[in-house]
Amino acid sequence: MRVLATLAVLAVLAAGWSGWSWWSAAQDEGLAVAGERDAVLAAVSDALVALHTIDHRTAAADVDRWVEVSTGRLGADLSGDRQLQLDRAEGTKTVATATLLDAAVTELDHEAGTARLGAVLDVRVSAHGDPPAEHRSRLTVAAERTERGWKVSDVQAAGP
Amino acid sequence: MSERAAQGRRATVLAALAAVVVLGIGAAVWAGLEASRLREPGGNVALADEAATREVTDQVGAGLKAVFSYDYNNLARTERAAERVLVGKAVGQYRERFAAAREQAVRKRLVHTTTVRSIGVKELRGDTARVLVFLGQQTLAEGEQARQDPVTAVLRVVAEKNGGRWQIAELTTL
Structure with missing residues (x-):
């Protein structure tokens, strides 16, 4: 009984200590921003690769994925142009793939749920079964936090 | 009972x-x-520590502007900036790039201007930072008017804090 009582006291103390640790981590603004920074970078990295990927044989799923990873104006434009994109991919027998070389968050507004990033990708595009042509894409990207995570709201080429 | x-x-x-x-x-x-x-996120305070992040972006940005801008008439200014800003591997990496540019600048009377378009700190731990920088670069011959938009260059930079100043320790062009 005494052993059990001691264990109970220790268990309560351990719970209290972990609880305090959790609470203080949750209150820590810096930790929240750091977590958000990593979340937006991961989501936008995946989204940019997806937005540069299409295969005319799986075009419907690829374009659905574009719509899924985007939001705002870009999302509306992409879903509006869906059929156009499908026809174009089919007509030119396009296969495009991309590799992300590097990306960084340049601005992050934790409260508003908006971010800006810079990213560099190598994009390979092939049409009509020709060997793919590779080009390097330097992009500035805007992202917004939605109910279903961070999504890309704008992508611009960072100049010539 | x-x-x-x-x-x-x-x-x-x-x-x-x-x-x-x-x-x-x-x-x-x-x-x-x-x-x-x-x-x-374990100790990476990039963006999370606003003041420390701004110190990195301000000093690394200013350093890149200084070492990647030159005037054929005053190359010494760029060389002094390079001595102040660059350390370690970056010294050799920069010298390779700058040697050719320098020779051409004198021959064609060029003025090269670099601006920072955007700068993102990926990692900031203690006295080391990893930074991705988008630069705008424009080269003009003497008396020439700008006809084209600046060209974009992207650099991956490793920065080190030495004696209270952020210096550039590694440069990779993307």
């Missing part, structure tokens, strides 16, 4: 204590896991 009652009470207390132990350990483990999940 009273002995039985005491035994029953003892059993109840034991059960209650056992429940407290189980619940306490469960809660401790759960809260511990949640706390470690929140603390995951």
Whole structure:
């Protein structure tokens, strides 16, 4: 009984200590921003690769994925142009793939749920079964936090 | 009768204590896991520590502008900036790039201007930072008007803080 009582006291103390640790981590603004920074970078990295990927044989799923990873104006434009994109991919027998070389968050507004990033990708595009042509894409990207995570709201080429 | 009652009470207390132990350990483990999940970014204070991040972007940005801008008429200014701003590997990496540019600048009377378009700190831990920088670069011959938009260059930079100043220790062009 005494052993059990001691264990109970220790268990309560351990719970209290972990609880305090959790609470203080949750209150820590810096930790929240750091977590958000990593979340937006991961989501936008995946989204940019997806937005540069299409295969005319799986075009419907690829374009659905574009719509899924985007939001705002870009999302509306992409879903509006869906059929156009499908026809174009089919007509030119396009296969495009991309590799992300590097990306960084340049601005992050934790409260508003908006971010800006810079990213560099190598994009390979092939049409009509020709060997793919590779080009390097330097992009500035805007992202917004939605109910279903961070999504890309704008992508611009960072100049010539 | 009273002995039985005491035994029953003892059993109840034991059960209650056992429940407290189980619940306490469960809660401790759960809260511990949640706390470690929140603390995951582990020491990378890029953007999270605003003042420290701004110090990196200001000083690294200014340093890049200074070493990648030159005027054929005053190349010494760029060389002085390079001595101040660059350390370690970056010294050799820069010299390779600058040697050719320098020769051409003198021959064609060129003025080369670099601006920082955007700059993002990926990692900031203590005295080391990893930075991705988008630069705008424009080269003009003497007296020439700008006809084209600046060209974009992207650099991956490793920066080191030495004696209170951020210096550039590694440069990679993307």
